[in-house]
Amino acid sequence: MKTTTTQSSRIFIAISAILLSGAYFLPLWRILLEAPQYPEGLELKIWLTGLSGNIAQINGLNHYIGMKFIVEADFWEFKLMPYIYGVIVLLGFITAYFNSTKLLWIWVICLVLFAIVGLTDFYLWEYAYGHNLDPRAAIKVPGMTYQPPLFGYKQLLNFLAGSFPDIGGILAGTGGVIAVAVLFYKHRGRTKQTKQ
Amino acid sequence: MKHLSHQLLLMAGAMSMFTVACKPGKVNNALSGDAAQRVYVAPGKYDELYMFASGGFSGQVAAYGIPSGRLLKVIPVFSQNPENGYGYSEETKPMLNTSHGFVPWDDSHHPELSKTNGEDDGRWLFINGNNTPRIARISLSTFKTEEIIELPNVGGNHASPFCTENTEYVVGNTRFSVPLDDEPDVPIDSYKKTFKGAVSFIKVDKNSGNMNLAFQLIVPGFNYDLAHAGKGPSHDWVFFSSYNTEQAYSLLEVNASQRDKDFIMAVNWKKAEELIAQGKGKKIPAKYAHNKWNDKTHSATSTIETGTVTLDIKDFPGLVYYMPCPKSPHGADVDPTGEYIAASGKLAAVIPVFSFKKMLDAIDKKQYDGNIDGTPVLKYEAVLAGEVQKPGLGPLHTEFDDQGYAYTSMFVSSEIVKWKVSTREIIDRIPTYYSIGHLSIPGGDSKKPYGKYVVALNKITKDRYLPTGPELAQSAQLIDITGNKMKLLLDFPTIGEPHYAQIIPADKIVKQQVKFYKLEENHHPYATKAEKDARVVRKGNRVDVYMTAIRSHLAPDNIEGIKIGDEVYVHVTNLEQDWDVPHGFAIKGSNNAELLVMPGETVTLKWTPDRIGITPFYCTDFCSALHQEMSGYFRVSAAGSSVPLVFRLGENPVKEQ
Numbered sequence: 001m002k003t004t005t006t007q008s009s010r011i012f013i014a015i016s017a018i019l020l021s022g023a024y025f026l027p028l029w030r031i032l033l034e035a036p037q038y039p040e041g042l043e044l045k046i047w048l049t050g051l052s053g054n055i056a057q058i059n060g061l062n063h064y065i066g067m068k069f070i071v072e073a074d075f076w077e078f079k080l081m082p083y084i085y086g087v088i089v090l091l092g093f094i095t096a097y098f099n100s101t102k103l104l105w106i107w108v109i110c111l112v113l114f115a116i117v118g119l120t121d122f123y124l125w126e127y128a129y130g131h132n133l134d135p136r137a138a139i140k141v142p143g144m145t146y147q148p149p150l151f152g153y154k155q156l157l158n159f160l161a162g163s164f165p166d167i168g169g170i171l172a173g174t175g176g177v178i179a180v181a182v183l184f185y186k187h188r189g190r191t192k193q194t195k196q
Numbered sequence: 197m198k199h200l201s202h203q204l205l206l207m208a209g210a211m212s213m214f215t216v217a218c219k220p221g222k223v224n225n226a227l228s229g230d231a232a233q234r235v236y237v238a239p240g241k242y243d244e245l246y247m248f249a250s251g252g253f254s255g256q257v258a259a260y261g262i263p264s265g266r267l268l269k270v271i272p273v274f275s276q277n278p279e280n281g282y283g284y285s286e287e288t289k290p291m292l293n294t295s296h297g298f299v300p301w302d303d304s305h306h307p308e309l310s311k312t313n314g315e316d317d318g319r320w321l322f323i324n325g326n327n328t329p330r331i332a333r334i335s336l337s338t339f340k341t342e343e344i345i346e347l348p349n350v351g352g353n354h355a356s357p358f359c360t361e362n363t364e365y366v367v368g369n370t371r372f373s374v375p376l377d378d379e380p381d382v383p384i385d386s387y388k389k390t391f392k393g394a395v396s397f398i399k400v401d402k403n404s405g406n407m408n409l410a411f412q413l414i415v416p417g418f419n420y421d422l423a424h425a426g427k428g429p430s431h432d433w434v435f436f437s438s439y440n441t442e443q444a445y446s447l448l449e450v451n452a453s454q455r456d457k458d459f460i461m462a463v464n465w466k467k468a469e470e471l472i473a474q475g476k477g478k479k480i481p482a483k484y485a486h487n488k489w490n491d492k493t494h495s496a497t498s499t500i501e502t503g504t505v506t507l508d509i510k511d512f513p514g515l516v517y518y519m520p521c522p523k524s525p526h527g528a529d530v531d532p533t534g535e536y537i538a539a540s541g542k543l544a545a546v547i548p549v550f551s552f553k554k555m556l557d558a559i560d561k562k563q564y565d566g567n568i569d570g571t572p573v574l575k576y577e578a579v580l581a582g583e584v585q586k587p588g589l590g591p592l593h594t595e596f597d598d599q600g601y602a603y604t605s606m607f608v609s610s611e612i613v614k615w616k617v618s619t620r621e622i623i624d625r626i627p628t629y630y631s632i633g634h635l636s637i638p639g640g641d642s643k644k645p646y647g648k649y650v651v652a653l654n655k656i657t658k659d660r661y662l663p664t665g666p667e668l669a670q671s672a673q674l675i676d677i678t679g680n681k682m683k684l685l686l687d688f689p690t691i692g693e694p695h696y697a698q699i700i701p702a703d704k705i706v707k708q709q710v711k712f713y714k715l716e717e718n719h720h721p722y723a724t725k726a727e728k729d730a731r732v733v734r735k736g737n738r739v740d741v742y743m744t745a746i747r748s749h750l751a752p753d754n755i756e757g758i759k760i761g762d763e764v765y766v767h768v769t770n771l772e773q774d775w776d777v778p779h780g781f782a783i784k785g786s787n788n789a790e791l792l793v794m795p796g797e798t799v800t801l802k803w804t805p806d807r808i809g810i811t812p813f814y815c816t817d818f819c820s821a822l823h824q825e826m827s828g829y830f831r832v833s834a835a836g837s838s839v840p841l842v843f844r845l846g847e848n849p850v851k852e853q
Binding site for chain 2: 068137138
């Protein structure tokens with residue numbers, strides 16, 4: 001922890017950690033479903049600790065195509081995620097406190113890994129729900145699967161499915177971008193200056 | 197010869213032109229040039245206002261969108277409604293209970309929006325049942341009838357249910373005076389001695405809306421037609437119009453039209469309230485039903501009440517005064533300031549406008565013109581603000597706009613007349629098609645009229661629409677009143693008789709809408725909140741089916757072991773928790789209607805099987821793509837058969853664990 005940087009980078013790292021901690025109070029991701037009969041739309045919100053939104057309605061509709069009921073208790077992630085994420089946020093504040101480049105590197109790597117693992121996990125769940133359909137379902141469309149998109153919109157029969165980060169996710173993402181930016185602009189610049 | 201015939205032809209031509217020219221031109225129908233644009237509400241867009249019109253002899257209330265005139269909903273109130281099971285389901289039957297037992301119909305006349313500070317607040321709609329005297333309260337967040345109270349000692353509850361400035365009370369009064377309920381068997385020709393009017397004051401709880409018959413004033417046996425409560429300065433008073441002050445009891449058409457003046461009866465309700473609080477009221481036996489709906493048990497209860505508290509106005513001077521009013525007055529309408537009372541003598545040549553200030557003055561100075569059984573009659577000239585001269589024929593009702601103008605309906609000359617309240621000067625008139633009764637301006641009987649439109653409520657339509665045999669629809673006509681000249685915008689048929697209507701800005705209603713009932717708040721004793729709890733239970737010959745409905749099946753859907761002689765109660769709970777997903781339920785051959793079950797609600801259909809065999813049942817509301825599959829079977833066996841009671845539902849591959 002020899003390399004110290006300017007006060008402003010410490011502030012930015014702290015802001016980044018604060019933004020990341022917002023995910024404890026705000027939803028991370030949302031899946032939207034729109035259909036002619038649902039002009040107001042149906043919504044599934046994914047939090048660090050669970051699910052909310054029109055789960056019952058979505059399950060009610062999904063049973064026609066034989067999709068498994070979405071039940072919060074089926075996800076081990078919601079039990080573990082708050083702790084892992086908590087460690088990461090804590091590491092952010094520690095990094096801000098010591099304002100060290102080395103710690104910042106570790107932190108940014110943790111963040112990126114968390115994002116990659118999280119999104120992959122999300123994709124795998126979507127795949128599982130969209131493909132493992134009961135063969136006795138009332139509505140069977142040959143060749144049709146119902147995996148929602150990872151990001152963006154996709155038409156699934158009469159439903160337009162959308163998948164986007166929610167406020168908590170956007171704040172966390174912004175926090176991550178700030179952390180990376182601090183690493184590249186402030187700390188790298190600082191190292192160069194030290195060399196001169 | 198040829199010449200002569202030419203001359204004759206010419207003459208005939210001239211004659212016919214002359215006759216045509218001599219026929220007085222019909223009044224211009226004053227259709228607004230931009231009418232189509234003004235009433236067009238684009239698909240998917242909402243109307244600006246709700247209009248709640250009574251269904252008259254249909255016994256119901258209909259909600260329309262204004263300015264489009266689109267029918268939004270028929271709210272069942274006093275009549276059975278097989279369309280949704282109102283009055284047929286076990287839960288709703290008590291709503292139509294009366295002291296006469298179950299009465300499946302009434303004649304609903306005057307919708308009245310609840311008021312706060314004299315303004316329509318959009319919480320409840322009250323409406324009177326004219327035939328079997330009742331007042332109903334409808335919730336405007338569920339559009340359901342929540343309460344019906346019967347009125348004793350009354351025959352024809354017509355002057356009802358007008359409410360005071362803060363809905364402290366809604367009132368009722370008799371159109372057909374009758375002897376009080378405790379001395380019923382009298383000769384009809386003892387009318388003058390034995391027939392009485394009873395003015396009912398129904399207290400309304402300001403939080404729950406619950407109604408209670410607080411007291412009744414015993415008044416002379418006239419026919420009381422309409423009423424309006426005062427506001428602002430006249431807050432403490434209610435004004436009732438009365439006709440047949442001749443007290444005729446036969447051929448009223450003639451015998452009740454003899455006197456030059458009948459009365460507007462001014463009642464100081466605040467004083468009556470004080471007298472009751474002081475224990476001056478006399479409790480007399482009476483029998484009347486009080487029916488309440490409960491949104492948590494999704495059921496109604498009916499209680500028969502046994503007494504009412506009365507004040508005979510003879511014994512309490514200062515409680516009531518009479519204002520003479522020309523020829524059989526119909527409406528008694530108070531202007532937005534609370535100072536003027538327009539009373540329309542339906543056989544009179546003028547519309548008298550009374551001044552509240554002058555009325556108080558006349559009372560102070562005892563400017564009396566005789567009395568009725570000791571109750572003072574005030575001098576006509578002393579209480580009169582002025583008369584609207586030559587308004588037209590058959591003036592009935594007056595409503596007010598936000599610019600100081602009044603609009604009076606003319607039944608006989610079939611028109612609306614616009615006049616200035618302060619000067620009684622006629623500004624404009626517009627024909628209606630045909631025979632207008634009431635008219636309605638948004639907030640037109642409140643302290644703050646919204647104005648903009650007047651709706652004419654017409655009794656006769658004749659040639660206005662495509663003919664439908666001898667029985668034709670009645671109609672409403674939307675008229676623009678934003679300018680000096682009234683302009684006709686739209687003409688639309690209604691359900692039943694649109695006797696009267698009240699109109700309110702949509703935003704006051706939309707924001708409080710209930711979209712569905714929460715299952716966890718369902719406290720119906722026969723609710724089935726999960727499919728796994730669906731079952732059939734026998735107790736003697738009573739069979740209770742605890743059934744659930746969710747897209748797209750009923751559970752259970754195979755039921756065996758029902759026997760001839762059983763009474764089967766099917767309690768259907770709709771498990772959906774989403775807006776606009778009702779399920780219906782009907783049984784083949786059931787001597788009953790269908791049910792519509794809203795999401796989260798439980799409704800019961802009683803069925804007495806009449807024959808051995810397989811009886812299908814099904815969902816009647818097209819709920820989903822697999823609605824046609826939403827059906828099941830009862831097996832009905834002979835009385836005393838040994839077929840065991842069984843019920844089942846095929847295994848569902850996808851369900852909650």
